[in-house]
Amino acid sequence: MASSTTYSTQIAADILGTIAASTEAVVQQRPGAREHVLALAYKLVSTLETPSETVQRMGWTEPARFAATQMAIDLKIFEKLEEAHNAPVSLVDLVVSTGGDAALIARTMKHLSATNIISEIGVDEYASTPISTALTIPKFRDGISYLYNVAGPSLHSIPAYLKKTGYENPGNIADGPFQFAHKTQNPFFIWLAERPEYAEQFNNYMSGYRQGKLSWCDEGFYPVAERIGQRLNSEPPLLVDVGGGLGHDLLELRTKHPELSGRLILQDQADVIKQVGNPEKGIELIVHDFFTPQPVKGAKAYYLHSVLHDWDDARCLKILNNIIPAMSPGYSKLLVNENVVPDVGAAWPITSMDWLMMALGAVKERTEKQWRGLLQQAGLEVTGIWTYEQGTESLIEAEVAI
Ligand SMILES: C[S@@+](CC[C@H](N)C(=O)[O-])C[C@H]1O[C@@H](n2cnc3c(N)ncnc32)[C@H](O)[C@@H]1O
Known part of the structure; x- marks a missing residue:
C-alpha cells in the first residue's frame, strides 16, 4: 500500500497532530481556535486528496451540492424536514409535499446526505441537520440563492471574460465579468435594484454572511x-x-x-x-x-x-x-x-x-x-x-x- 501513496504522510501526520493539540482550545472556544482548526482541516483535505479527487470535488461534488441545495430550497424540502422536529421524514412524504418525481427527489436527498447538508437516517428516511435548519432562515437560505443565481454565473464566466480582454485586471464597473455573464451594461447595484427578488436575497444574505465570526464591536476586537x-x-x-x-x-x-x-x-x-x-x-x-x-x-x-x-x-x-x-x-x-x-x-x-x-x-x-x-x-x-x-x-x- 505504501508504494501507491500519493499524499505526504508526514504532512498529514503533522496536521493531524496540530489539530489534536488544538482540541482544548476549540472546546474552550478560545478566540481564533475554531478558525485555526478549520484552516488546518481544509489543508488536511488538500493533503489527503488525490489529484483526481480534487478535480472531482471541485468539478462535480460541490457544484452538484450547490445545485441540489438550491433545488431543495425551491421545493421547501428543508422546511419539511424542520417541521418534523428531528423525527425522520420519508421519501414518500417528501414526494407528496414537493410534487417532484420520486426518483429525482431520492437522488437529490442522497447527494445532500453524502455532503452533510441533511442526515440520512435509514432507507429513504431523512432528517434535518444544523445546516439544513439554517437554510430555512432567510439570511442563510437567500445566501445560497443569491450566490447561485447572481454571483455564481459571474464567477464562472471570469476565465472566458479574461481571455477576451487579454488578461487585463478588471477595472470598469460597467464592463466587467458581471456584465459579460449577465449580458447587461448596468453596474451591479443598478442591475440588482431592477430585480427586487434578487435584491431582497442580497440584502438578507448581507445580514448573514458574517454571522458566527467575532465582530468589530465584540470584546477583544475594537475597543x-x-x-x-x-x-x-x-x-x-x-x-x-x-x-x-x-x-x-x-x-x-x-x-x-x-x-x-x-x-x-x-x-x-x-x-x-x-x-x-x-x-x-x-x-x-x-x-x-x-x-x-x-x-x-x-x-x-x-x-x-x-x-x-x-x-x-x-x-x-x-x-x-x-x-x-x-x-x-x-x-x-x-x-x-x-x-x-x-x-x-x-x-x-x-x-x-x-x-x-x-x-x-x-x-x-x-x-x-x-x-x-x-x-x-x-x-x-x-x-x-x-x-x-x-x-x-x-x-x-x-x-x-x-
Ligand atoms: C455590500 S453591501 C453592505 C451592506 C452592509 N453595510 C453590510 O455590511 O452588511 C453594500 C450596501 O451599499 C448599498 N448601496 C449601494 N449603492 C448605494 C448608494 N449609492 N447609496 C447608498 N447605499 C448604497 C447597498 O444597497 C448595500 O446595502
Whole structure:
C-alpha cells in the first residue's frame, strides 16, 4: 500500500497532530481556535486528496451540492424536514409535499446526505441537520440563492471574460465579468435594484454572511467604549451606518453595548430601507445616496461596512468626500470595516472575497498600504487598524487630518 501513496504522510501526520493539540482550545472556544482548526482541516483535505479527487470535488461534488441545495430550497424540502422536529421524514412524504418525481427527489436527498447538508437516517428516511435548519432562515437560505443565481454565473464566466480582454485586471464597473455573464451594461447595484427578488436575497444574505465570526464591536476586537463611547455632549448622533443594508450592525452594536447612549442612524437606498420596514427601537432610518452630501452632521462615528470594497478608488473618494464635510474635526471618526489583505499568507475568506469582488464589480479587496493611501488621498488620517484574526475583517479608524 505504501508504494501507491500519493499524499505526504508526514504532512498529514503533522496536521493531524496540530489539530489534536488544538482540541482544548476549540472546546474552550478560545478566540481564533475554531478558525485555526478549520484552516488546518481544509489543508488536511488538500493533503489527503488525490489529484483526481480534487478535480472531482471541485468539478462535480460541490457544484452538484450547490445545485441540489438550491433545488431543495425551491421545493421547501428543508422546511419539511424542520417541521418534523428531528423525527425522520420519508421519501414518500417528501414526494407528496414537493410534487417532484420520486426518483429525482431520492437522488437529490442522497447527494445532500453524502455532503452533510441533511442526515440520512435509514432507507429513504431523512432528517434535518444544523445546516439544513439554517437554510430555512432567510439570511442563510437567500445566501445560497443569491450566490447561485447572481454571483455564481459571474464567477464562472471570469476565465472566458479574461481571455477576451487579454488578461487585463478588471477595472470598469460597467464592463466587467458581471456584465459579460449577465449580458447587461448596468453596474451591479443598478442591475440588482431592477430585480427586487434578487435584491431582497442580497440584502438578507448581507445580514448573514458574517454571522458566527467575532465582530468589530465584540470584546477583544475594537475597543468601542473607549474609542467612540467618550462623547463631548449627548446631542450629536453616536453612529451613522452608511450603506448599512438591513441594519444588522446597528442592532449588534446596540445589543452588545447597551451602555452607549446616542442616536443610531441607518442609511441606505430607498428599496433597502423599505425592506427594513419598522426599525428596532432606537434606530432611525434615512434614505440616502452616499454619492451625495452626508445630511447627518457631527456624529461621533460614520461607519462603512463592506461598502468601499464595492467601488474603485475614484468612486470611494467621492463617497468619502461626501462624508468628510459632515465630520467634526478632532471629534468625529470614520470607521471602515473591511478586509485588509495581508502581504503574506492571505487566508481564503479574503482571497476568495477578492475574486468575488472582481466578479461583481471589477473591484478588489485592498492591502493595508492601499487602504492608507486611499484614506490619505481623501484627507483622512488613519488612527488605528484593529484585526482580530487572519481571515476576518479589520476595523480601520480614521479622523479628518488637521
Ligand atoms: C455590500 S453591501 C453592505 C451592506 C452592509 N453595510 C453590510 O455590511 O452588511 C453594500 C450596501 O451599499 C448599498 N448601496 C449601494 N449603492 C448605494 C448608494 N449609492 N447609496 C447608498 N447605499 C448604497 C447597498 O444597497 C448595500 O446595502
